[in-house]
Amino acid sequence: MPIDPLSLEPLIHQIGTAMTQESAGAAPALFDRQRWSHRLLDWAMSDPEFKVQLFRFVDVLPVLRHDEQVARLLDEYFSDQERLGRLLQWGMKAMAGSTLGAKLVARSLRKQVEQMAGLFIAGETVAQAASILTRLWNDGRASSVDLLGEATVSEVEADRYRDRCLSALRELAETAAGWPASPLLERDQMGPIPRVQLSIKISALYSQLDAIDPEGSYRAVADRLRPLLDLAQSIPAGIIFDMEQAELKDLTLSIFTRLLSEPAYRTFPHAGLAIQAYHRETARDVERLIGWTQQRGAPITIRLVKGAYWDSDSIRYRQRGWPVPLFVHKAETDVAYESLSRVLLDHHQVIRPAFGTHNLRTLAHAEACASRLNLPAHAWEYQMIYGMAEPLQAAVVQRGRRLRLYAPVGELLPGMAYLVRRLLENTSNESFLRKEYVESQPLDQLLAKPEPSGSLASEQPETQAEPADFRNEPHSDFSLASVRASMAEAIQSVRGRLGQSVSVPFAANRPPSGLPLVVRNPSRPDEILGTVSTVLPADLPAVMEGAKQRIGPWKDRPAAERVEIMRRAAALMKQRRYELAAWEVLEEGKPWREADADVAEAIDFLLFYARRMEQLGAPRRLGGEPGEANHLSYTARGIAAVIAPWNFPLAIPTGMVSAALVTGNVVLFKPSERAPIVGCLLGQILAEAGLPAGVLQVLPGGPDLGRALVQHPDSGIIAFTGSKNAGLWILGQAAQVGKGQRHVKRVIAEMGGKNAIIVDETADLDEAVSGVVASFTGYQGQKCSACSRVIVHEAVHDLFVQRLTDAVQAVTIGPPEDPGSRMGPMIDERALKTVREYVEIGRREGRVIVDRIMSGPGYFQGPVIVAEIRPGHRLAQEEIFGPVLAVMRASDFVQALDLANETDYALTGGVYSRSPKNLQLARERFDVGNLYINRPITGALVGRQPFGGHRLSGVGAKAGGDDYLLQFMTARVVSENTLRRGFAPLE
Structure with missing residues (x-):
């Protein structure tokens, strides 16, 4: 029946006051002033x-x-x-x-x-925790055991977690069998309640758990959950799914309802899951769960919590530019919690409500609602964390209510992260325990009705950036079903257009003379994606003549108009986002996230360089002295030859091309012969955005065309991304001044790296293993920023290598059209052959401990790990451009830095460490263009992490940085004497 919230307030205060009196004179152990x-x-x-x-x-x-x-x-x-x-x-x-x-x-x-x-962890093992769990039971408190452990980074560890859970259930059943009868703890309105309850985390049951692949995630998790549910039914025992990060919410709900709908578990009445009140969609989720439970015909437990991941989830979502799916203010969560409490109690016939809280107001509200509904005392339970709010626990038990304590069990090492979360919770400004036991706030304040500041449904966190500021285009949130559907539909749509001829207008008044280039799917080399007309060096004179005719009109066009074209192109890319990503999946073999990120980066380049050109477009006054006027302005150089790579087929070309165009240059763009379709699509988008014909010429062709562009005397700028050898050749050619040439060619070259990650003895190995795997297997290692060396402190070397080995064995490899594939194919047979050659070199130089060689159609190669590599080895010095990782051992951090710096390259590097001294030393001495600390070393974002290296990794300003556009222009200073006949204009 409906409950008037206002009528509850006197009862809430009455109950809260009584509970305060019942717990008076005591303080939680953590806040004991003697401790x-x-x-x-x-x-x-x-x-x-x-x-x-x-x-x-x-x-x-x-x-x-x-x-x-x-x-x-x-x-x-x-x-x-x-x-x-x-x-x-x-x-x-x-x-x-x-x-x-x-x-x-x-x-x-x-x-x-x-x-x-030890205040929060009941024991290192179930056997050690048995005495505490028994004491709790004898004191009238049930328990829900949570097995603490390392983050699961491999299937070996997922199996280990499953086996620990099975063992825990058996041990708990044996321990609980000797407990005395307790009607309140063992029965509710629906029947018997098991003495044993185990809380589990689905993220620990599958190392590759990912909302992008709900089907694959379900299969793997369900395979490990079924033995647990079988055992739980036979004991019996309760199994509760913990709710984790926001990205996993929908996946967790789906796995729970799908598995419990299987015939073997449809009648199991002791399964449940935690639901977080701070999530904006929780009311909808609870409504759906109630409807599903009614259809299923067997009850479930819902453990209603406010949520433990607010800080980390909020930060991650803001970092990614996604709408934060959580309530902004604690009062909003409190209001949502109270509303959900009423819903759960209203449906106590099918739901076993479990209220997880240490908040006096929240407890009193649930009590008041239950009283208004005339529910028996056993129709719900309270849950608290072992070691927290002991006085409140005592008050609940004294009132004759069922109380269950969430009891962590595990070693101190993994338990420390749990301890930190509890400390954060206790010291938060919003913590009820802090307010009551440290700040001693008045009872009226503690029991005050939560008053949210705005709409629970629509309010979003404030952002600091103004609308005109540059903001990175967010990567797609593939935890959303609608986003996954859009990507899948785009792949199917592109598949319907395979085999067609792809081209852009050719400005030489005749077709290009090269043979059509047949583009194939690297996952299925027999599948033809399309054909692209190619340009030969013999076509270049006519192309250059056309380009020279367009220099003046385009350079003289107002910068604001060039800027607007770039912005229109960005808008078109946003509209065609999933189509462009789908082409990258098929043409370059990029997994979904890699392809989507490439499109987002291309959009970023267009918008970032457009905004930067707005700042550079008008002359700038220098100095302020009277009697003179000094102005700095920039003008285009002329013709820019852009020679692009295939591994970032849209982002890198878009960056180089848009920088050249927005600064007023005419561009001759040669996409890689391994990525010609996406290169043509870029040309089509810029043309559709209003770029005048001939200002950009897309010139598909082979290496000979690239060499001809470099050597042509009319090329004023050469923007290149590719191998070191090709880059050095370009620099040498550019230094030669040809007949009739009246300029020195400007070369902007990114030439690759031999990037290292250092793991010291203080590193979080969960993060380090995951970060190294992501950094060397992402896009099959075909990134100039990819990790190819990991340098590990000898104290953690063996453990790290073992966990890394297990982790890469779990990486899913397959056609990138499948969203569950973390790794796709190498770009072509030549790339695959190169990797295989380096594997053989690795066998001679070190010890190959992993080589996931693949068979069948497609150019697939899984991760390769080679241990015992020394500084002089080829695997320690040469760029491989594939998923081959050399493992090196260091005796201390200084030696690790020396090893990291001992190559010709200086592009990216990373450090996993929790030593402030070592991190500062890395900042000072790790000689790389981009240093990443306690995170993967790939995935630089425009504006936030301008990208580029030095030494033999390249020359020029960092891409995506404020200085990049200056390379495409010449600077002019005009200095005028404004003092004439003793008079000067007013400043």
């Missing part, structure tokens, strides 16, 4: 900078094996002596002045943090 943890949290809550450093130190502490390391990292994180002194206030400050004293301090600190972790 070291209270002092530590008190400092954290009063000093935000200290809080960040403290939690980062606590996060790295478990991997520090020796007291000396702990002391060193303690000093690195808290080198400020005042702050370090605060850490040592419990009585050992005097000892910190000596090496021995530092070790004793470190040992004591580790012990204190481990004790703090």
Whole structure:
């Protein structure tokens, strides 16, 4: 029946007051003023900078094996002596002045943090936790065990997690069998409730779990879940799906409902899942779950929580430019939670409501709603986290309500991340526990009705950028079904046009004289995608004559008009986004995300360079002295020859071509013979955007055409991306001045890299393994920025290599039309042959520990890992352009940096470390153009990470940076004496 929210308020205050009295005089263990943890949290809550450093130190502490390391990292994180002194206030400050004293301090600190972790972790194993779980049961508290563990980066680890869950269920059943009867904990309005409950994370059951591939994810997760559900039905035991990151929400719901709809599990009444109130779509999700449950005919449990991933999800979504799917303000979440509470209680006939909260107001609200509905006390339960809000736990039990504690079980190492989340939760400004037990807020405030500031459905987080500012085009969110459908439809649409001739207008008043180039699908070489007319060097004189005629009109056109054409082209790319990405999937073998990202980057280049040209288009006054006027202006150089690669077939050409065009140059664009269709599509889009005929000439052809463009005396600019050898040849040719040539050619060349990632002994290996795999297998390693060397500290070398080996065995390889394929084919047979040659070199130089050689049609090659590589080996020095990773060992971080720098290249590099000192050393000494810290080393974004290297990695300004356009223009300064006959114009 409907409940008037206003009528609930007096009852909420009455219940809240009573519960406060029942828990009076006690404080949660974490806030016990006699404990070291209270002092530590008190400092954290009063000093935000200290809080960040403290939690980062606590996060790295478990991997520090020796007291000396702990002391060193303690000093690195808290080198400020005042702050370090605060850490040592419990009585050992005097000892910190000596090496021995530092070790004793470190040992004591580790012990204190481990004790703090013990407040939240019930035991390292189920056997160790058995006594605590038994004590909880005897105190009238049920439990839901959560097995902590490393992030799953391989199928070996996914199997291990499944087996741990199976073992835990058996051990818990054996332990629970000896517990005394407890009617409140063992029965509700629907019947018996199992004594045993296990909470699971689906992300731990499949290393390749990804919302882009719901079908493949379901198959893999369901295969590991079925044995758990079979055992849970026989014990019996409850199985609860934890809800994780926002991107996995819909996938989690789909897996849950689909699996529980299978005949074997359709009647299982003890399955459930957590639902997050902070998600904007949760009300809709709950409505659908209730309808599905009614159709299914068996109840489910819904654990309603406010949500534990708000900070990380919000940051990730903002980073990606996606609408944040979570409520912005805590009051909005609180209102949503209370509304959902009423819905769940209203449907207690089919739903087992479980309210996960440590908030007095939230508890009192649920109690009040249940009272208004005249529900029996066993019709719902409360859930809290083991080690948190113990006084509130006691009050719930005293009221005769069922209470279940979420009890983590696992080793300290993985448990530390859990501890950090709990510390963040407890020290948050919005934390109820902080408000009650630290700030001692009045009861009326604690029980006040949440008042949101705006519409729950429509309010979005504020953004700092103005509408006119450049914003990166967001990559597609493939967790959305509509986006996946758009991409699949585009691939099918493009498939319907295969075999056609693709071309752009040729300005030489006759057809190009080259033979048609037959374009094939690298996944299926027998499949012809289309044909493209090609240009020969013999066609170049006529092309150049046409280009020279267009220099003046295009250069003299107002910069604002050129800018507008670039913006129209960007708008057209947005409209045709999935069509363009589909062509890249088929022509270049790019997986969905790689293809989509390439289109987004192309849009970025158009808009970023357009905006930059607006800034450079008008003359700029220099100086402010009276009597003179100095103005700096820029003008186009003339004809730009753009020689583009195939691996980023739209983004890189768009960047080079648009930079040349928007600055007023006429462009002769030779797309790679491995990517001619996408190159022609770029020409078509610019023409449709209003680019005058002949200002851009798309010239498909072979290497001989590229050489002719470089050597032609009328080429004023040569913009090139490709191999080192080709780039050096271009630089040599450009230095030669031909007959009648009156300019020095400007060369902008990106020439590749031999990029390294360093993993030190403090690294988060979950992140490091995933980051290295992404960096060397992304687009099959066919990126100049790809990782080809990983340099690992000897202390973690063997463990890292083992986990890396297992991880790459799990990477899915197949035709990129399949969204589940993480790796597609090499671009052609020549590229595949090159990789195979380097594998054989690796067998001679080191030890090949992984070689996922593929068979069948297509140019497929899986990841290759070669260990025991030394600095002088070819695998340590030569660019391979394929998924071949050389593993090198370092004794310390300085040696690792020396190894990383010991190549001819300086393009990208990465470091995985949690040592502030090492990270600072990397910033100072890692000699690369783009350094990435604790993240993959590919995927630079225009404007945010301008891209380019030095040494033999290239010459010129960074692409996607403020200086890039200047290379395509010449600068002129006009200085005028404005003082005439003693008079000067007013400034």
